[in-house]
Amino acid sequence: MSVAGGPVTQIAWVVADVGSAETYLGATMGAGAWTRMPEVHFGPETCTYRGQPADFTAHISLAYQGDTQLELIQPVRGTSIYTEFLERSGPGLHHLCLEPADFDAALKDAAAQGIEIVQQGDMGGQMRFAYLDGAAAGVPFLELAEIGPNMRMFFDQIKKGAR
Template identity: 75%
Template sequence: MSVVRGPVTQIAWVVTDIAASEKYLGAMLGGGKWTRIPDVAFGPENWTYRGEPADFTAHVSMTYQGDTQLELIQPVRGASIYAEFLERGGPGLHHICFEPEDFDTALKDAAAQGVGVVQQGSLGGEMRFAYLDGAAAGVPYIELAEVGPNLRKLYEKIKKDAA
């Protein structure tokens, strides 16, 4: 039984300098124009990190290569898997993201297989995230995401702008 079914929708890196990373990865991977969203706040009422309420901020930047979203995350403040990742080994590939047909079932399947959720939360009812420990799969984290209609529209605009 697999936890997720479907294509990879996003590849993400955690970085220390989002502007330099946009330039470098854009040149290396051929993505288009980046859309940067500074100071995204993840509050304790909607987020957990290692089972505890989480309160952190990050800069986020996105572009597309074909149908795959490329994301950069630069932690700014607070404890999170992003800050932890930098502390452990510096910048690099952080996670791949899937959008399962049934988010809740995918989480239950992960738990049944002993795959733990490291960080999870929601953004204003527009998106739910869960980061699974991906070490056994050779990537630090596997992200599961459930994207709402308004955020989907934003992603489509970012994709169009990147072209």
């Protein structure tokens, strides 16, 4: 039984230098224009990491290769799934993202199957996300995302700028 059906909508890397990664992936993957969001804050009122309130900041950059969103995440401050990954493995492929039709049901399915939810949060009601331990799939994490209408419009604008 799958936790979340549907296509992979995003491939994400955790990096030590978002600018260098933009240049490299732009050249090697043909990514369109990058949209960089510096100092994105995730606060303890809306985000948890390993079951505890989380407070961290990251530079995030988004681009598209076709319909697939590419995401770069550079941790800046605080402890998160991203700092854990950099300390353990160094920069690299971090997660694949799927958008289940029913986000809450997908989280319940994951819990019923014993799949750990490592980090989760809510970005102002415009996006909910949950990172599942992806070791069994050969990728560090699988992200489930529920995208609200304003965030979808933002993503669509980035995609249009990439073509």
